[in-house]
Amino acid sequence: ADTIGPVAPGTLPFAAFDGQIDTSWESGLxxxxxxxxxxxxxxxPLDVDEVTVVAGESADSKVRRIxxxxxxxxxxxxxxxxxxxxTVAVPDGATSWFRVxxxxxxxxxxxxSISEVxxxxxxxxxxxxxxxxxxxxxxxxxxxxxTEPVIEPCVRVEKSVRCTAR
Numbered sequence: 001a002d003t004i005g006p007v008a009p010g011t012l013p014f015a016a017f018d019g020q021i022d023t024s025w026e027s028g029l030x031x032x033x034x035x036x037x038x039x040x041x042x043x044x045p046l047d048v049d050e051v052t053v054v055a056g057e058s059a060d061s062k063v064r065r066i067x068x069x070x071x072x073x074x075x076x077x078x079x080x081x082x083x084x085x086x087t088v089a090v091p092d093g094a095t096s097w098f099r100v101x102x103x104x105x106x107x108x109x110x111x112x113s114i115s116e117v118x119x120x121x122x123x124x125x126x127x128x129x130x131x132x133x134x135x136x137x138x139x140x141x142x143x144x145x146x147t148e149p150v151i152e153p154c155v156r157v158e159k160s161v162r163c164t165a166r
Contacts, residue, residue, distance in 0.1 A: 020116075039098070047093070051088045051117065055083070055113065
């Protein structure tokens with residue numbers, strides 16, 4: 001995806017595949033003439049004939065037009081509205097990737113927010129990698145995971161909280 005700079009964890013690309021409508025991938029404002037996009041590379045080719053998209057909240061609440069691209073071709077443009085489900089037919093055929101983007105000719109400098117993307121037969125998982133704890137700290141009693149931005153990874157060891165420097 002095309003987001004640059006710091007982002008809230010709930011707006012990262014995985015938010016479009018987590019099964020929760022209240023989280024959304026958010027593109028941020030595009031750079032130059034490039035349209036905002038969200039692309040997924042698949043582990044193995046998948047036959048895809050349609051992609052279901054639920055639009056998230058855009059910065060200006062305007063209707064967006066999207067296209068879905070696969071190795072077999074590009075869909076016709078479709079209007080998407082915040083919180084509504086849109087089923088997009090794509091050219092039949094196996095693909096090892098797909099990409100959702102604003103349609104060509106969209107308003108310049110428009111953002112894109114996607115709450116969910118669903119494809120039959122596709123299950124996307126997210127692996128969380130916890131921060132390494134220095135051996136001399138001992139085993140942590142608790143590890144705190146949060147969706148809020150965290151400045152430093154921290155763990156609680158006995159009665160103290162210890163944080164690693166970045």
